[in-house]
Amino acid sequence: MSFNIKAAPPSVPVWTRKSSTGAGTQQGPVDVASCQTMKSKPLRIVSQTYGYVFLFLAGCLLTTLFNSQQVESQNKPTTISLAVPVKPDKLKTFPPSHQQPSKEAVEMDFLKNLIAWPSTPLLPINLSWNDTSDPAHSSFTVLPKRGGGQWRVGDELEVLIQIYNFQGVAGKVVDHLNGSYSALFPLLWEGNVQVEVILVHSSEAVTVLDFLSHSQPYRVYFQSLFRSGPLTETTNCNIYIDAPQEQLCNYTDLYTGEPWFCYKPKKLSCDARVTHTIGGFEKNIKPQEEMLFQSGINMKVSIPLSSHPNISVHPRVEDQIKGTNNMRKNPSGYYYHGVWRPLDGTKLQQFNSSKAASQCLRGKVLHLFGDSTIRQWFEYLISFLPDLKNFDIQSSKQAGPFIALDYTNNIFLTYRCHGPPIRFANVPVAQLRYIANELDHIDGSPNTVVAIGVWSHFSTFPVDVYIRRLQSIRKAVVRLLSRAPDTLVVIRTANPKALTVYEALTNSDWYSIQRDKLLREVFKGLNVHLVDAWEMGLAHHLPHNLHPQPPIIKNQVDVLLSYVCPLPTNQTKENL
16 A cells, blocks of 8 residues: 655645545655555555544535535536637636626535645755655554454554654644554555555755745756748747737647647748657756756655564454444455455456456447556557557657557557646657547447546646536536447546656655545536546556556456446356
């Protein structure tokens, strides 16, 4: 299990386990904790600190206010034209006082409050390395079971984490006011258990990440190539450009209202735009701030265990079976012998043979939309199913679009990347399409599967941008399910990743956990299914990776196919 824990002030994220339809939780610093038994691969579980528990409970009380807003307009949205670039985080949330705020505006405020992070102190000008959080000097202790006795399946294992700086001085922490955090691990199986805790970011690092979010939200920029005959020009592009309207080309989408602007080329028309590409990243941080993001030193580093107790988990007793489960929040699942075991009621099937997977997908149309993490499903399926052949349409190997056909089993598979912002190279403008618009061109049917994964490319931008994109996609999903209720819609969540300085400043897990929480909340209550890539990545023994390794992808696709071909209620799961 993974969780973020933060040293010093409460500014590090904590991954908290939830059901696959719930939102992941965050708190204090960033750490990863994992449990494993003698019988299985390591189980990583998320924990949360007391301060975050309060925030999460407050969020639960508010979610009921938004259940009704899942019923969106069934009609295609009217065309929208924005003549002037408007900074996304400066758009007015509410209309004048004499008007009622829209459901989207009310939800926007709610969602932003849902992921609000505890404020962290500003870093001193003369920041000293020795005063920052040091995982090597820190430690954690497994606490005795409350009430004594043996550990049983269904109990919670409590761990106390003490964070120190490089001088060995305990930092001030809000949770217990003594430099410590508590992590809770649900015990899900019998056997011997080991616990691992990893510091992902220190509180000082989170201070930097939070500052970048507000002061440099457009630090990732893009470019477009303009061409007319032998003439070519390249200009910078982004969601928002601080320049007079007459200097810009306005590419705001007419249906979704998604904004996009480029500087006008000097000699060519705005209509001459032919490609989109990632431009670069402006890394405007001080050297003493950059030292807070060192892999193996103070970023994603294991915290040592102060002692090595023998934790043996015994079977449930009769009172536990009859009574209420002791665990306050179950994780969405865990790995046992390398196989994901959902705890949300999904009857997972293992599609270990291509024959079984082809049989499941026979007569199906699968549309995959999103970033490269959901493109991995396309790549896995065409490599796993021998008769599913990739049809070469001379598209970009990174951005697609891709099409694969299995004539024997009548399987049709597609992948298309989402519209900007997207950090891909040399994408033809004709292929820059927004998911909401693509969904409106799908008829839908009992044999249609739509899978969506959108998160990674939105991490540096104001959270308003991501929320509006999710709201736009949700409306299209509602329209699709209204005209074809038997269409299967699957949402892939975010996942943790390895971190370098660049990755931390542009795509940190601290950014991702917030987007992940928003994603879950926006689609909660709809007739959609979730593939919890976040917990499936945290819980696996393999290292975190933006593009999870094949064993994790195999488990994700098994969950997807289990939704496509669910077992009858009276049938037990089995290997296929």
